[in-house]
Amino acid sequence: MATTLESPSPRLAVLRWGVVTFPGSNCDLDTVHVLGQVLGQDAQIVWHEETQLSGFDALVLPGGFAHGDYLRAGAVARFSPVMDAARDFAESGKPVLGICNGFQVLLEAGFLPGAMRRNHSQNFVCDWTHLRVENAGSPFLNRYSAGEVLRIPVAHGEGNYFAEPDVLAEMERNGQVLLRYCTASGELTDAANPNGSVGSVAGISNARGNVMGLMPHPERASERLLGSDDGARLFESVIRSFS
Amino acid sequence: MPKAKITISLKPTVLDAQGTVVQNALRSLGFDTVEGVHMGKYIELDLAPGADEAQVTEMCRQLLANPVIEQYSIAIVNEG
Numbered sequence: 001m002a003t004t005l006e007s008p009s010p011r012l013a014v015l016r017w018g019v020v021t022f023p024g025s026n027c028d029l030d031t032v033h034v035l036g037q038v039l040g041q042d043a044q045i046v047w048h049e050e051t052q053l054s055g056f057d058a059l060v061l062p063g064g065f066a067h068g069d070y071l072r073a074g075a076v077a078r079f080s081p082v083m084d085a086a087r088d089f090a091e092s093g094k095p096v097l098g099i100c101n102g103f104q105v106l107l108e109a110g111f112l113p114g115a116m117r118r119n120h121s122q123n124f125v126c127d128w129t130h131l132r133v134e135n136a137g138s139p140f141l142n143r144y145s146a147g148e149v150l151r152i153p154v155a156h157g158e159g160n161y162f163a164e165p166d167v168l169a170e171m172e173r174n175g176q177v178l179l180r181y182c183t184a185s186g187e188l189t190d191a192a193n194p195n196g197s198v199g200s201v202a203g204i205s206n207a208r209g210n211v212m213g214l215m216p217h218p219e220r221a222s223e224r225l226l227g228s229d230d231g232a233r234l235f236e237s238v239i240r241s242f243s
Numbered sequence: 244m245p246k247a248k249i250t251i252s253l254k255p256t257v258l259d260a261q262g263t264v265v266q267n268a269l270r271s272l273g274f275d276t277v278e279g280v281h282m283g284k285y286i287e288l289d290l291a292p293g294a295d296e297a298q299v300t301e302m303c304r305q306l307l308a309n310p311v312i313e314q315y316s317i318a319i320v321n322e323g
Contacts, residue, residue: 072309079306108309115311117253120260162257162312196260 012039012236013243018046018056020086020102022077027063027099027219034222035060039235048080058095058238059086061102063155063217073116073158074104083109095139095238096211100156103203103213112206112213113171114163120196124157128227129194129216131202132182135175138205139241140212143233149186150179150230152216154194159215161197161204168198179203179214245290247299248318251308252283290319 017035021028028045035043046053048066053059066077077083083105090096090111098106106112119125128151136146144150163171171177180200181193193200195215203214218231253259262280269277286307288299299317308315 071307075306075309115309117257117312118261120258122261122264160260164256164311 012041012239014040014042015057015239015243016055017041017043017058017060018053019043019060019062020046020048020050020082021062022048022064022066022080022101022105024066024068025062025064025101027101027217031060031062031099031219034219034232035235038222038232039239041235041239046082048077048082050082051085053082053085053089056089056094057242059089059097061086061096061098061105062219063100063102066101066105069101069158072104072108073101074106074108077101077105078109087111090206090211093208093210095242097140097234097238098211098213099217099219100154100159100215103215104158106211106213111211112204113167113176114161114204116158117160117162118158119156119160119194124155125159125194126155127153127194129154129202130182130184130186130192131179131216132186132188134177134180135205137175138178138209138212138237140205140234140237141178142241143237147186149182149184150221151184151228152218152221152231153228154216156195156215159195159197161195161201161215163198163201168201171204172199174207175209176205176207177201177203178205178212179216244322245292245294246320246322247288247290247294247296248320249286249288249299249303249307249315250283251286251303251313251315252281253312254314257312295319 035041179202221228221231266280
């Protein structure tokens with residue numbers, strides 16, 4: 001294990017985090033590293049066949065290519081045994097965070113509204129993006145300020161978020177749109193949107209607010225060594241909100 | 244043996260960017276008579292004799308199509 005260059009804030013509570021590994025997940029270990037080594041949390045891998053999640057305080061569905069993204073990204077993973085337990089977990093009000101492929105799984109499983117399409121450019125995009133915090137009252141974002149601009153990388157081929165106009169309007173009224181792609185100065189432009197998602201949406205929550213999905217990778221931006229640590233406060237928000 | 248021939252495509256309200264790309268590619272090859280391209284998936288199921296269309300509809304609804312953005316059509320045929 002590499003030593004970290006930053007130590008976690010001494011006042012962070014320790015939650016028990018479960019990070020699900022589906023066949024084809026590949027960001028699970030990075031997520032466990034950030035939670036465990038950088039943020040001093042109790043983080044464990046949970047195999048997708050696990051049916052018992054009662055020992056955890058927070059659940060993460062990490063990035064990757066579960067089941068090869070066959071048929072549609074997340075279409076098969078949503079039927080994994082762990083997802084039944086995850087549904088009960090979410091319904092009890094505990095936090096569930098889906099990152100990239102994890103977001104796709106949550107959409108296919110109906111935890112979040114809308115669906116993902118192939119990137120508008122038809123190309124896989126692997127690049128830095130800027131994100132604007134749209135709802136700093138969310139339990140996932142309360143360590144950020146409203147309108148704050150973050151620098152977080154994306155790496156996806158199917159990140160083009162879609163929701164029907166009336167669904168999106170309701171989500172906006174409810175504060176469920178959490179993050180949008182923007183320029184470095186916080187403006188919404190087509191050029192700043194890497195995949196064509198409606199309303200430049202990058203991250204959303206369910207109506208209750210305890211389930212979040214985002215396409216960018218906060219676990220790849222939690223250590224300054226890797227170019228940005230703007231992502232760490234997303235996990236810190238969860239710790240603060242749910243401890 | 245009965246087969247289910249299923250076509251899955253985007254709902255008309257969802258932008259088909261891939262279709263636009265293919266249409267532009269056809270145009271650049273000189274095929275300028277194409278006024279629209281709609282991409283989809285084709286899935287063929289080999290069915291046991293007891294299977295019926297209602298089951299296939301359920302398969303589409305639960306797994307094969309994403310009802311938020313996709314529509315589907317099913318044809319059951321007897322072949323082979």
